[in-house]
Amino acid sequence: MSASGAVNSTHTLLSARWVIGHANGEHCVYEHAEVVFCGNHIVHVGHGYTGPVDKRLDYGEAIISPGFIDLDALSDLDTTILSYDNASPASTGRVWPRSYVEKGPFEMYSAEELAFQKHFAFSQLIRNGITTALPIASLFYRAWGETVAEFESAARSADALGLRVYLGPAYRTGNQVVESNGQVVAEFDEERGLAELEAAAAFAQRMEDNDSPLLRGMLAPDRIETCTAELLKRTSETAKRLNVPVRLHCCQSSTELALIQQMHGSTPIEWLDKLNFLSDGCLLPHGVHMTDTDIELAVEAGVTVVHCPLVSARHGSTLDSFMSYKARGMKLAMGTDTWPPDMIQNLQQGVIMNRAADSAGVESCRSESLFDAATLGGATALKRPDLGKLESGACADIIVIKLDRSLCGPDPVQSLMTGCSGRDVSNVFIHGRHVLVDGEIPGVDNDADWVQAQQQFDKIISLYPERTLNHPPVDDIFSTSYPRAE
Numbered sequence: 001m002s003a004s005g006a007v008n009s010t011h012t013l014l015s016a017r018w019v020i021g022h023a024n025g026e027h028c029v030y031e032h033a034e035v036v037f038c039g040n041h042i043v044h045v046g047h048g049y050t051g052p053v054d055k056r057l058d059y060g061e062a063i064i065s066p067g068f069i070d071l072d073a074l075s076d077l078d079t080t081i082l083s084y085d086n087a088s089p090a091s092t093g094r095v096w097p098r099s100y101v102e103k104g105p106f107e108m109y110s111a112e113e114l115a116f117q118k119h120f121a122f123s124q125l126i127r128n129g130i131t132t133a134l135p136i137a138s139l140f141y142r143a144w145g146e147t148v149a150e151f152e153s154a155a156r157s158a159d160a161l162g163l164r165v166y167l168g169p170a171y172r173t174g175n176q177v178v179e180s181n182g183q184v185v186a187e188f189d190e191e192r193g194l195a196e197l198e199a200a201a202a203f204a205q206r207m208e209d210n211d212s213p214l215l216r217g218m219l220a221p222d223r224i225e226t227c228t229a230e231l232l233k234r235t236s237e238t239a240k241r242l243n244v245p246v247r248l249h250c251c252q253s254s255t256e257l258a259l260i261q262q263m264h265g266s267t268p269i270e271w272l273d274k275l276n277f278l279s280d281g282c283l284l285p286h287g288v289h290m291t292d293t294d295i296e297l298a299v300e301a302g303v304t305v306v307h308c309p310l311v312s313a314r315h316g317s318t319l320d321s322f323m324s325y326k327a328r329g330m331k332l333a334m335g336t337d338t339w340p341p342d343m344i345q346n347l348q349q350g351v352i353m354n355r356a357a358d359s360a361g362v363e364s365c366r367s368e369s370l371f372d373a374a375t376l377g378g379a380t381a382l383k384r385p386d387l388g389k390l391e392s393g394a395c396a397d398i399i400v401i402k403l404d405r406s407l408c409g410p411d412p413v414q415s416l417m418t419g420c421s422g423r424d425v426s427n428v429f430i431h432g433r434h435v436l437v438d439g440e441i442p443g444v445d446n447d448a449d450w451v452q453a454q455q456q457f458d459k460i461i462s463l464y465p466e467r468t469l470n471h472p473p474v475d476d477i478f479s480t481s482y483p484r485a486e
């Protein structure tokens, strides 16, 4: 049995100025309160605990909160940040040119580098207070899909770091290619994608069967526009048979909408409905382009929209709106999806973008709605009533957010939304294990990891000309802010 699965009956008492507890089916706020957990589960939240205590940790001016559940958890060195001021995907290496496809796409990272980027990303998620993660990474720099081998390694990393994960390599039957005249076309290799699905299904089964309480399986077909009907049908059947969540990026961009309309004559959601793909095990990032009919179909099927407001806002879009989806009965959860994997920043952005989308006042969207999505929403999506809340009997997935460098009002969640970032997360407990201790992950050399992460990122940037239309040098692919001075 892994270390994280070992039986432990130690009673640990955490205390702080604020505790986000849970009572009568919703979060509640305690002031000057405590959380006690025994082994891997919570035994007391609130005031007046009189039971046994083996260890006490007082965090003072801080919030003790349920850990965040990240259903689109950044798990690579995020290349989308290179697009921040560089919009055209076809001319900035985000669509493979014909010349690159003909030469034969290759893995731009070595197996060791892929393993490191998962380790690094998982440690960053923990630092940001994410206690349950469903990893997401780009496929642009891959030969095709993700591999089982790297996910075997990812499972070891998650177990070693103590992060709760649902793992599954991304697979696809198709891709977009940009011709030398700039036209983007869809191309498919169904056999390759179906073989990847089989490998991914066997991996998910192994994850479900393993004895670590932290490791579970999922299915991760890439984006709807890179999937054939057969791949999605088999994915849906497999997910139901294995009883694992299935995540599919859809309703994300106008390019995707146009491609699905052209190939299948319908909206993405209508097509998924026709394929009998939609179910209560479906997690759909990003869901920003949905018609009223799409929303009705999605609500009817019980899918969860995974809101990633930071990455959407960077591209000038958002859910229109989070609160109106919620009012129509949509299940909503959260994802980080981009660098930095900062859930607090995503919650803040989510409130602001909702207010902008609704062109309404403060009351159109309140802080607790986003906080709910990042905790209870994720737990519901994963059918895990034992996660996302601090309540007796729940898993001890607990984070501490420092407030001693923030201007605080009388409510801790509002203080979090107006003054904090992921860097204020100081301590994290997952399944009762203390995985972030006063800002440090035991056994992880953060400084050395950062050196390696930057070296790998520099390497992937240097390889951009290989897969960019007309193969210009790096300096010509990415614009600069101000001119470089000599």
Ligand SMILES: [Zn+2]
Binding pocket: 072, 136, 249, 285, 286, 308, 337
């Ligand atoms: Zn995404």
